[in-house]
Amino acid sequence: xxxxxxxxxDGVLSKDQAESALAEEGSCGGSGNGGVVLKKGPWxxxxxxxxxxxxxxxxxxxxxxxxxxxxxSRCGKSCRLRWAxxxxxxxxxxxxxxxxxxxxxxxxxxxxxxxARMAAHLPGRTDNEIKNYWNTRxxxxxxxxxxxxxxxxxxxxxxxxxxxxxxxxxxxxxKGAVESSPRNSGLLDALLHEAKTLSSAKNHSxxxxxxxxxxxxxxxVKSELTDQAxxxxxxxxxxxxxxxxxxxxxxxxxxxxxxSGYIKDQVIITDNxxxxxxxxxxxxxxxxxxxxxxxxxxxxxxxxxxxxxxxxCQMSVPVPA
DNA sequence: AATCACGCCAACCGCCCATTC
DNA sequence: GGAATGGGCGGTTGGCGTGAT
Numbered sequence: 001x002x003x004x005x006x007x008x009x010d011g012v013l014s015k016d017q018a019e020s021a022l023a024e025e026g027s028c029g030g031s032g033n034g035g036v037v038l039k040k041g042p043w044x045x046x047x048x049x050x051x052x053x054x055x056x057x058x059x060x061x062x063x064x065x066x067x068x069x070x071x072x073s074r075c076g077k078s079c080r081l082r083w084a085x086x087x088x089x090x091x092x093x094x095x096x097x098x099x100x101x102x103x104x105x106x107x108x109x110x111x112x113x114x115x116a117r118m119a120a121h122l123p124g125r126t127d128n129e130i131k132n133y134w135n136t137r138x139x140x141x142x143x144x145x146x147x148x149x150x151x152x153x154x155x156x157x158x159x160x161x162x163x164x165x166x167x168x169x170x171x172x173x174x175k176g177a178v179e180s181s182p183r184n185s186g187l188l189d190a191l192l193h194e195a196k197t198l199s200s201a202k203n204h205s206x207x208x209x210x211x212x213x214x215x216x217x218x219x220x221v222k223s224e225l226t227d228q229a230x231x232x233x234x235x236x237x238x239x240x241x242x243x244x245x246x247x248x249x250x251x252x253x254x255x256x257x258x259x260s261g262y263i264k265d266q267v268i269i270t271d272n273x274x275x276x277x278x279x280x281x282x283x284x285x286x287x288x289x290x291x292x293x294x295x296x297x298x299x300x301x302x303x304x305x306x307x308x309x310x311x312x313c314q315m316s317v318p319v320p321a
Numbered sequence: 322a323a324t325c326a327c328g329c330c331a332a333c334c335g336c337c338c339a340t341t342c
Numbered sequence: 343g344g345a346a347t348g349g350g351c352g353g354t355t356g357g358c359g360t361g362a363t
Contacts, residue, residue: 040332040333041331041332041333042331042332042357043331043332061348061349062348062349063348063349064347064348064349076348076349077333077334077348077349077350078332078333080349080350081331081332081333082331082332084350085331085332086331113352113353114351114352115351115352116350116351116352127350127351127352128330128331128332129330131352131353132329132330132331133329135353135354136328136329136330139327139328140328323363324362324363325361325362325363326360326361326362326363327359327360327361327362328358328359328360328361329357329358329359329360330356330357330358331355331356331357331358332354332355332356332357333353333354333355333356334352334353334354334355335351335352335353335354336350336351336352336353337349337350337351337352338348338349338350338351339347339348339349339350340346340347340348340349341345341346341347341348342344342345342346342347
């Protein structure tokens with residue numbers, strides 16, 4: 001990792017490296033107690049040792065006191081982050097297990113980008129780890145044009161959200177009530193974002209449909225990929241038909257193998273989206289869905305931004321048989 | 322062998338919230 | 343009530359490693 005750039009085995013920086021590391025002022029104000037210039041950049045093993053020793057003596061918290069009492073030239077934030085992400089006990093290192101991946105997917109479908117809350121459900125994992133994992137996964141699947149969530153997770157998350165929204169008053173147009181329901185805020189944000197996207201996209205739909213190279217491939221590949229996991233043989237078979245067959249476009253876990261009934265789920269979810277979006281936007285959505293179906297463009301909800309986007313916004317229109 | 326693209330991940334940054342005074 | 347402070351969170355950046363070309 002980048003540590004090796006700055007730190008030697010004994011944790012001592014070279015002159016140039018130390019000067020470089022000390023040159024900039026940090027986000028914590030640049031100088032600490034008594035005008036001490038706070039260091040930025042990768043942590044050395046010596047610094048780690050100091051921090052560990054400090055926490056052993058004084059416990060976690062009061063991070064700004066670390067610099068004052070231990071002589072560490074790091075701001076409190078940096079210390080907290082280092083401790084939380086790397087030094088605290090019971091941290092689980094290494095790749096995520098299939099169970100963890102599955103849990104992350106489910107949690108993200110329900111919570112959106114609430115990394116800290118997700119981390120609370122994954123003992124030994126940090127929010128930063130989960131965030132990095134998810135962002136990497138997003139890039140892969142975005143390139144692949146694949147949905148971020150398995151259908152069953154999408155459906156479950158949407159149904160739960162819809163229940164919550166009904167309770168909190170979305171169907172009565174009570175925006176205040178909706179906003180007071182933090183549990184569904186991520187999903188609602190995504191829906192509203194999607195609504196805007198749909199609204200603006202309507203103006204460009206003809207342009208989209210005239211350019212096949214802009215088509216999101218997800219709609220066309222999903223129904224096939226959900227039936228069978230990737231294999232070299234499958235890749236040869238499907239290369240001519242599918243845009244994406246790379247194994248890294250798939251989940252490490254095997255949810256894609258459980259994709260039976262996907263079309264059915266899509267219809268359900270589409271109805272749910274219509275319900276949630278309301279008449280005006282849902283009519284737009286229906287029109288676009290119909291247009292996509294007839295033109296086989298597959299233009300759907302998968303076209304919106306991928307970040308902070310719970311399940312429903314990853315869904316695409318059904319693929320015509 | 323050189324170059325490039327991409328994945329991975331540690332760390333930083335800025336904002337926000339809760340608490341304290 | 344409002345300012346100051348500490349801490350938490352999510353987004354983003356930057357560097358290294360690695361595989362592909």
